Amino acid sequence: MPELVIVRHGQSQWNLENRFTGEVDVDLTDKGREEAHSAGKKLEGYHFDLAFTSELKRAQETLEIILNEIKEPNIPIHKNKALNERNYGDLQGLNKAETAIKFGEEQVHIWRRSYDIAPPNGESLKDTYNRVIPYYQKEIAPLLHSGKNIIIAAHGNSLxxxxxxxxxxxxxxxxxxxxxxxxxxxxxxxxxxQTIISTKYL
Incomplete structure (x- = not known):
């Protein structure tokens, strides 16, 4: 049975600073790299035929570390902006606590957690879904259907x-x-x- 593994990138610098990151291309922290190494160790014994990631370096570096850990650094890697993090628009770069003070906690909670309400000039989770899923259906699902094992390293909202x-x-x-x-x-x-037989966190 083919296996699909999804991994959210390790902690980024703006995760650490409690900022809205979105599509801003920030680096992993040392802790984020440690998390990626840990993910790779948990995947020891797994084999992947192809890998997919976003166009953002925090996801790409996470994937690179994982593939080195499992000694499969040379498998084909496909990078596409369809897997990028949700665009937080005008909130990107702002501290989350300060944003709650500025706009009100309830409004920020709605922007962050609702399905179809987007922050100013940004994407809702629904918008993110509407670019991730067509890409998955076209590019990734057929590979699973053919028996390939796939790993995706991406972001909280795209995943x-x-x-x-x-x-x-x-x-x-x-x-x-x-x-x-x-x-x-x-x-x-x-x-x-193409039905899911089982799912688990490692």
Whole structure:
């Protein structure tokens, strides 16, 4: 049975500083690199035929560290902006606590956690879903259907979108889902009908 593994990148510099990061291309912290090494150690014994990641360096470096840990650094890697983090628009770069004071905690909570309400000049989770899922259906699902094992290193909201699709999570329930940084989630997939047989965090 083919396996799909998704991993959220390790801690970034702006995660550490409690800033809205979105599509700003920030580096991993030392802790983020440690989380990526830890993810790789948890994936010891797994084999991947291809890897997918975003166009942002924090996800790319996470993937590189993982593939080096499992001694598969030379598998094909596909980078695409469809897997980028959600664009937080005018909030990008702002400290989350200061933003709550400026706009009100309730408004910021709505921007962060609602499914279809976007921050000013940014994307909602629904917008993110609408670019992630067509890319997954076109580029990744057929490879799983052919029996390939795939790893995706991406971001909290692009991966939450994928989880919605794979696990049939409703828009109401996805607001409660948080993906930990650097912890692989493994899907075992029925090759014939593409249904999920099992899923687990390592």
């Amino acid at each position: 939450r979108s994928l989880m919605m699709y794979l696990e049939n999570i409703t828009a109401e329930n996805i607001v409660q889902v948080n993906i930990p940084t650097g912890v692989p989630r493994v899907y075992t997939i029925d090759k014939m009908n």
